Amino acid sequence: MGALNDGHFNGHLENNNGLILNLSSPNKEVKQDSVPISDIQNAVKILLQGLGEDSNRQGLIKTPLRVAKALCEGTRGYRQKVKDIVQGALFPEAGLDGGVGHAGGAGGLVVVRDLDLFSYCECCLLPFRVKCHVGYVPSGQRVVGLSKLSRVADVFAKRLQDPQRLADEICSALHNGIRPAGVGVVLQCWHIQLPVIEWNCSGQINHPTVVDMQGWSKISVCAGSGVFESENGDVWCDFRALLKLRGVKVDKVHIKSSSSQGWCPSRSLDVLAINGHENTQNPMNCKISSKAEPGVASMIAAVGAILHSLGEDPSRKELVGTPHRFVQWLMNFNSSNVEMNLNGFGLEGMSQIKCRSQRNEDREYANCKRDELRSELNFPFWSQCEHHLLPFHGAVHIGYFHNEGMKPIGRSILQSIVHFHGWKLQVQERLSRQIVETVSSVFGGDVMVVVEANHICMISRGIEKVGSSTATIATMGRFSSDSTAKEMFLQTVSESGDASGG
Amino acid sequence: MGALNDGHFNGHLENNNGLILNLSSPNKEVKQDSVPISDIQNAVKILLQGLGEDSNRQGLIKTPLRVAKALCEGTRGYRQKVKDIVQGALFPEAGLDGGVGHAGGAGGLVVVRDLDLFSYCECCLLPFRVKCHVGYVPSGQRVVGLSKLSRVADVFAKRLQDPQRLADEICSALHNGIRPAGVGVVLQCWHIQLPVIEWNCSGQINHPTVVDMQGWSKISVCAGSGVFESENGDVWCDFRALLKLRGVKVDKVHIKSSSSQGWCPSRSLDVLAINGHENTQNPMNCKISSKAEPGVASMIAAVGAILHSLGEDPSRKELVGTPHRFVQWLMNFNSSNVEMNLNGFGLEGMSQIKCRSQRNEDREYANCKRDELRSELNFPFWSQCEHHLLPFHGAVHIGYFHNEGMKPIGRSILQSIVHFHGWKLQVQERLSRQIVETVSSVFGGDVMVVVEANHICMISRGIEKVGSSTATIATMGRFSSDSTAKEMFLQTVSESGDASGG
Structure with missing residues (x-):
């Protein structure tokens, strides 16, 4: 047994403690004591009240606790030390026995690819997905346990x-933990889009058109130290080649790139607000910009308090606008707003739209057979999980039979119904029921609804099931009793999924 | 606020405790106290000694602790209760307001797809990968938080x-936690293959041919309760259609299928052993079948002790042969065995094989240019991570230049070198170095090695990074200084990856 055992390396690390800690959290307060969960719970209650919700209603009673726990877990990095992770996981590996070359613990590139992570956007507090690729070139015969690259990134x-x-x-x-010849990091990041909705300032949805709801805002960033410091170094070629083997193409490496802050879609809302394009904004801009609205002001203060409770400095320059942006986003799901729309614009309003829209669709109608199964697929929707205050989004498929004398339902009306029920605090099961009920009550007849969704709470929190997705089925009338009808519709949905590569 | 709040449901659950616990672990001892980590550590030390390793050597010092912690974490399900997970996550959701139909909390199918899990095979103690799909039909206006389906499965x-x-x-x-109309479960499972190697009984590798090393043993299984109890029920059609939307095709549902025990590749080794086909067995069959081998007997006893420490009953009929099978597998990586092979068969032996093999390859050689880059790609390898006692496996790519007067190296020789260094307790960095050194020292010249691997410890333990993969580079001679040469070889490797869809 040589001198380079684990204990020996621990000793080395101990001497570097200060360096590791300084560099690992240059501008953050690292708190060791536990997070004040009850303060966060109280702040979440203020947010729920601001949304016009009864925080004692079924489904919401434990939401403040769930959100507080999840935020605490999702920002646990503030309370972790890299030293505790790397310590004891540095292993002595000899370099080559003579001869010119690079391998083992000296100069041989080591890469771990495709580490799935989640992080939280400091602009808007929504989670974003990260695929992390790490490469390093060992030096001094030190290699690190491979899983530690993932743990440190996390x-x-x-x-x-x-x-x-x-x-x-x-x-x-x-770099400071392993002290290698160099470290290279490539991150591919995906941020959920914040759909742009056309509302008017009295809080009614003019036309809830949503731009690229399924899409993600994407960015790739790189960082390098030591031999990776030069963007044109040979070692970046090697790293890129190993990434390409897994289908990851990084064409350009910009280590000293300009800030990636502009990538968050909430930033573009800032710009719109400044330019005064209120009609492409959500209705809450009116409220938020009004200083006379005490509810919104206290919501913004509550988000600031949450940041503080998590160990962040709310006055850090990148965080100054965050509470405002988060509240702006959250107010999309204001229940009183949705109720208002349903009252002034609801079932009666629907009928008006139906008449108006259907005049445009009379030509199409002329070609329709009666008592025919019609499938209207892939209506995008966006909603907010009432258990975690995180979005879930996806597509709604609607099937129905024409009753005798009934005209086909216009897609824009169906999309409106989907949005009406989506834009509030929801659960997917209830969303499915509300859509099927509304379609059936407005237009009568036999209706079937399939809702397919990605829940950010399923993929970003606790269980972190990145690839998972949910689906719910709701049926009324003939679809409930006639299994052939149901299968016919599901077959259509399946085939559409095949065609779109789903 | 109605009577059906969270607290009310907790009350319901409390009444069902006994039922849940009985059914959730019908034949297992559920231990609440902590697992005796030190007992497992001692057992792992016996395994390391049986493998001919010095458990105090660098890299292995903390292996017993790492293995004990990982086994404890990987079998934490014995110490968890479904009640603790489902409790507080049942939400009252109304069914349809009048009309015939199914939706919300009554009769509307709810599905979560593509939950990535890992489990441990009771036949051989190796982890297997699971893609879990769960569907249920709510009843009594109860729906469960979607993430709980994943947590309960875990x-x-x-x-x-x-x-x-x-x-x-x-x-x-x-079924017992949610009390729905029915639950359906579909699991797709992948078990790593146990490669069949040709050894002889004196412990030498005759020809280390490995059958489908990259492959996985696959099986799909289903289970159903309530409305899912009949394999031909309509609800299975709906479930299958929703799975098909995500590319999961379950053609047949066999709820009361025969046991899936035969799926574990270690079972086929049992059959081979019974039939006395020793020449397709690993060399340790000879040792293992010999009752005079005290080391192996104590290894088998040590694995039994581990099972007991984890809270299992080693005499449960499915576990009776497990310690024997695990030790049989582990002894593939016996270091003294590898050393013996290297001594009797090593560099000198290599030269003999080289001459023999190359006679067969003279025809190919006639077409080779000198000083040409040759790329020999995709040699499968299999190794055992010395930090976690879990396999890592993948492919090795070797590039070299002909020196003047040198004949091309036969693939079978290169494959032998890869196996020699693979079949022991290893780390990937060292494996890369040893392969590049051996190829270079036997054949001289300029050599480059790329090792691509999946580490079961990266995907089954702790961090559970299912999609991750590692790569290491080692270079000697010209490849270390001539970046063009290195890039040429990496280009070839990349293109081969493109061609094979990697």
Whole structure:
């Protein structure tokens, strides 16, 4: 047994403690004591009240606790130390026995690809997905346990982040923890889109057109230290080649790139607000910009309090606008707003739209057979999980039979119904029921609804099931008793999924 | 606020405790106290000694602790209760307001697809991968938080399992926890292959041919309760259609299928051993079948002790042969065995094989240019992570230049070198170095090696990074200084990856 055993390396690390800690959290307060969960719970209750919700209603009673726990878990990186992870996981590996070359613990590139992580956007507090690729070139015969590359990356992902800073912090922490010849980090990041909705300032949905709801805002960022410091270094070629083997194409490496802050879709809302394009904004801009609205002001203060409770500095320049942006986003799901729309614009309003829309569709109608199964597929929807205050989104498929004398239902009406029920605090099961009931009550007849969704709470929190997706079925009338009808519709949905590569 | 709030449902659940616990672990001892980690550590030390390893050597010092912690974490399901998970996550959701139909909390199918899990095979103690799909039909206006379907499934995955029993237990536990109209479970399971190697009984590798090393043994199993109890029920059609939307095709549903025990590749080794086909067995069959080998007997006893420490009953009929099979597998990586082979068969032996093999390849050689880059790609390898005692496996790519007067190296020789260094307790960095050194020292010249691997410890333990993969590079001679040469070879490797769809 040589001198280079685990204990020996621990000793080395101990001497570097200060360096690791300084670099791993350059501008953050690292709190060791536990997070004040009850303060966060109280702040979440204020948010629920601001949304016009009864925080004692069924389904919401435990939401403040769930949100507080999840936020605490999702920002656990503030309370973790890289030293605790790397310590004891550095192994001595000899380099080559003579001869010119690079391998083992000296100069041979080591890469771990496709680490799935989640982080939280410091601009808007929504989670974003990260695929992390790490490469390093060992030096001094030290290699690190492969899983530690993932664990260290996760320490920095579990904070409020910006993609470029996340890459920089992972890179610095690994460089200081392993002391290799260099570290390279490539992150591919996906941020959910914030759909742009046309509302008017009296709080009614003019036309809830949603731009690319299924899409994601994407960015790739790189960071490098040591031999990876030069963007044109040979070692980046090697790293890129190994990534390409897994289908990851990084054409350009910009290590000293400009800030990636502009990537968050909430930033573009800032710009719109400044330019005064209120008609492409959500209705709450009116409320939010009004200083006379005490509810909104206290919601913004509550989000600031949450940031503070999590160990962040709400006055850090990147966080100054965050509470406002988060509340702006959250107010899309204001229940009183939805109710108002349903009252002034609801079933009666629906009928008016139906008449108006259907005049445009009379030509199509002329070609329709009666008592025919009609499938209207892939209506995008967007909703907010009432258990976790996180979005879930996806597609709604609607099937129905023409009753004798009935005209086909216009897609725009169906899309409106989907949005009406989506834009509030929801659960997917209830959303499915409300859509099937509304379609059936307005238009009568036999209706079937399939809702397919990705729940951000399923993929970003606790269980972190990145690939998972949910589906719910609701049926009325003939679809409930006639299994052939149901199968016919599901067959159509399946085939559409095949065609779209789903 | 109605009577059906969370607290009310908790009350319901409390009354069902006994039922849930009985069904969730029908034949297992559920231990609440902590697992005796030190007992497992001692047992792992015996395994390391039996493998001819010095458990105090660098890299192995903390292996017993790492293995003990990981086994404890990987079987945490024995110490979890479904009640603790489902409790507080049942939400009252109304069914349809009048009209005939199914939706919301009454009769509307709810499905969660593509939950990535890992479980442990009770036949051989190796992890197997699970893609879990769960559907249920709510009843009594109860729906469950979607993430709980994953958490409950994980309670049963984190035990020693057989795929069919895993499906049955998930199904029973959810049925009793949610009391729905029915639960359906579909599991797709992948077990790593145990490669069949040709050794002889004196412990030498005759020809290490490995059958489908990259392949996985696959099985799909189903379980159903209530409305899912009949394999031909309509609800299975709906479930299958929703799975098909995600590319999951379940053609047949066999709820009361015969046991899936035969799926574990270690079972086929049992059959071979019984039939006395020793020449397709690993060399340790000879040792293992010899009762005079005290080391092996104590290894088998040590694995039995581990099972007991984890809270299992080693005399349960499915576990009776498990310690023997696990030790049989582990002894593939016996270091003294590898050393013996290297001594009797090593560099000198290599030269003999080289001459013999190359006679067969003279025809090919006639077409070769000198000083040409040659790329020999995709040599399968199999190794055992010395930090976690879990396999890592993948492909090795070797590039070299002909020196003047040198004949091309036969693929079979390169494959032998890869196996020599693979079949022991290893780390990937060292494996890369040893392969590049051996190829270079036997054949001289300029050599480059790329090792691509999947580490079962990366995807089954702790961090559970299912999609991750690692790559290491080692270079000697010209490849270390000439970046063009290195890029040429990496280009070839990349293109081969493109061609094979990697």
